[in-house]
Amino acid sequence: MKIINQKCEWMQKPKLALEMIELSGRTCYKSEDKITSDSSQTFVKNILKRGHESVIEHVSASVKFITNRGVTHELVRHRLCAFSQESTRYVDYQKEMEFIEPIWGDGGKTYNVWKSSIIQAEDNYNKLRSLGWRPEQAREVLPNSLKTEIVVTANLREWRHIFKLRTSKAAHPQIRYLMKDCLKMFQLEIPVLFNDI
Numbered sequence: 001m002k003i004i005n006q007k008c009e010w011m012q013k014p015k016l017a018l019e020m021i022e023l024s025g026r027t028c029y030k031s032e033d034k035i036t037s038d039s040s041q042t043f044v045k046n047i048l049k050r051g052h053e054s055v056i057e058h059v060s061a062s063v064k065f066i067t068n069r070g071v072t073h074e075l076v077r078h079r080l081c082a083f084s085q086e087s088t089r090y091v092d093y094q095k096e097m098e099f100i101e102p103i104w105g106d107g108g109k110t111y112n113v114w115k116s117s118i119i120q121a122e123d124n125y126n127k128l129r130s131l132g133w134r135p136e137q138a139r140e141v142l143p144n145s146l147k148t149e150i151v152v153t154a155n156l157r158e159w160r161h162i163f164k165l166r167t168s169k170a171a172h173p174q175i176r177y178l179m180k181d182c183l184k185m186f187q188l189e190i191p192v193l194f195n196d197i
Contacts, residue, residue, distance in 0.1 A: 014060065094125075
């Protein structure tokens with residue numbers, strides 16, 4: 001058994017995002033002749049100010065998350081995304097099971113209760129496998145803390161929507177922590193589109 005921290009990483013960064021958004025947006029106004037080598041950032045700022053966010057849907061990005069099953073249950077509710085997730089049905093966890101450490105882990109009594117429950121889950125899974133249950137059957141004893149990997153692809157408008165919901169104070173602490181890290185990646189890549197979140 002291994003306890004790890006959740007993380008996210010780029011699978012596909014948005015390419016020429018601002019230029020594509022400007023070109024798409026200027027089509028609406030037939031003002032392509034106003035495109036210059038440095039006009040896209042100002043154009044995108046103005047688009048966001050006016051709430052004309054449909055043009056930012058022309059650019060998408062893909063992120064791989066390593067997190068727990070509970071967080072992925074929240075992520076897949078964003079129906080405008082494409083998802084590819086590690087399958088507990090086909091992956092056999094007998095070799096080494098990984099669990100995501102709760103971000104509120106205090107190292108004290110509550111942490112020890114959580115840790116003993118994941119140890120028990122791993123033991124029960126392995127017992128069921130040794131008794132002949134297939135991975136898709138033995139997974140019934142696995143907790144939300146089980147590590148999983150999920151690739152999420154969405155257009156930039158949907159990423160904005162996800163970040164607004166999942167980084168708010170009302171969001172579950174585990175997903176909020178992860179999405180704040182992800183938002184930082186987007187802010188570094190395309191600040192004009194994500195610095196207002």
